[in-house]
Amino acid sequence: MPQDTPSPIDLPEPELDEAGLGWSFGVVLIASLFLLCANAVSLRDWIDDQPPSSAQQQAAEWADEWVDTSEGLGIGLPRKAMHDQWKRVEEKRFPGAGQKERAESPGE
């Protein structure tokens, strides 16, 4: 590979001798399986967004069942808990925020 142009890919220490292809496949496979189990909601939402068809309807039913199963087993709960917590952080306001709107609205 040409080394004239800097790249973030270049690490500051010599390359490891071990082969990387099988290892990388392993990493990608484990990460995908983990997300399939722990993030079933995203898969269901994505399937729901696809153009309607008989295959999409069938997939949506399976995805709903999979969400129920993962929540029943408790593996979908960490994501839900983190998401709820994040929503609470998003909704936090500084004291006094929104007073301008209220003052300008004669109906209130």
Added chain:
Amino acid sequence: MLFPTLSFGLFFLVVFTIVWAANGSNEWRKILLLVASWVFYGAWDWRFVALLIGSALLNWGSAELIWYNREASAARRRAIMIAGVTGNLLILGFFKYYGFFVEQLGDILHAAGYARDLPLMQVVLPVGISFFTFQGMSYLADVHAERLAPAKLLDVTLLMSFFPHLVAGPIVRGSDLLPQFEESPRLTRDMASIGLILIVWGLFKKAVVASELSTGLVDPVFFDPAAHSRLDLIAAAYGYAVQIYCDFSAYSDMAIGIAALLGYRFPLNFNQPYRAQSLQDFWRRWHISLSSWLRDYLYIGALGGSRRGFARQCINLMLTMLLGGLWHGAKWTFVIWGGLHGGVLALERIWDRIRPEGFPRLPRVVGILITFHIVLVGWIFFRAESFDAAIAFLRGIGTAGVASDVLTPLACVLILFGMAIHFTPANLGQRLALQVRLLPAWALGLLVGITILIVDAMRFEGVAPFIYYQF
């Protein structure tokens, strides 16, 4: 097909598997990557895949002609190169600037008393056209200068179509990528480790920081500056500076990471730009692939750089930045943004020349603060819908009240975070990769999965297109 979506994730899993399975034959591997790139591009609009192929044919053919005539006169070779570059500019000009120039011409004719109906038409802008035409032009210039031998049609087409960089860069030059296409790549643990880190980091910057700031703060304030307080306007200006960095650098990080997982090395595109001490320093850190392209092919190659005297050098700087502004889009606000950068770059050169001997230099922190705030003013023009809107925004900062309705504690934290990451060690990601590459596959797989899960739980519902898709 946006990077931070499940559609792209599934697409990439399929491509990753098939391409590495075909690694025994480099030609088949490249053909598969090319088809995958067309599928990726066709997800926006299939019609423009033909434009991509046509553009590749133009550049491949022109380069072959230049090479075929290498024994002929320099003028002939230069004429072929100029014809090829003009072809690229015509494609870019038609799709990107036709409406803008016809509108301006209409205004000029109207002002001169010639009311004419000009042939206005709605031209759809193909995604990424500015990137692949610039790639094509630099390829021709490199072959003409004999910095690069012409490549095979398959390689040139893949160079211009390769999906990780296709729609929003980095502008990967032929000299960087074509030699890598000559043999089957090898995926090392180093490349996979840093590639995964860049993808996850990019996902966080885009899906959490940029999207949250855009939706909650920047978009509502820039949509109607007059309805917001001084504090909102100031926060939105800082918010946009962080948003555009986190948005665009996220795309570059993910593109570099995706290419690394496919075995290719892309150049650095961002290097903590807001820690720059001068505007010249800023342009060595921001969108490096575009700024170095403009420097090598426009400022030095076409305009002559500093070879024709100091005054001409300053004019060349200004012209380069004005055209750089226009590259972003057919709007006067981009021209003003480019003019501001060009003007300050020229002033920096003039000050360097007239600065009295022994005159103290600015402390580093002051240089950083001044540079950042010049960039910040530029971003207001860059983001505003029109010149009038930008001026209204700037006036509002000087006059409106201080009560805020849109600034939230989370937005403040994200702005501070977006600034703070500019002052961490520059090679933090690489140092992390050195640790990560030693982990067993199952442990790293779980770590990647958990990190993506956390980002997904924090992300804003729905992902807006990257800012640079429109360019």
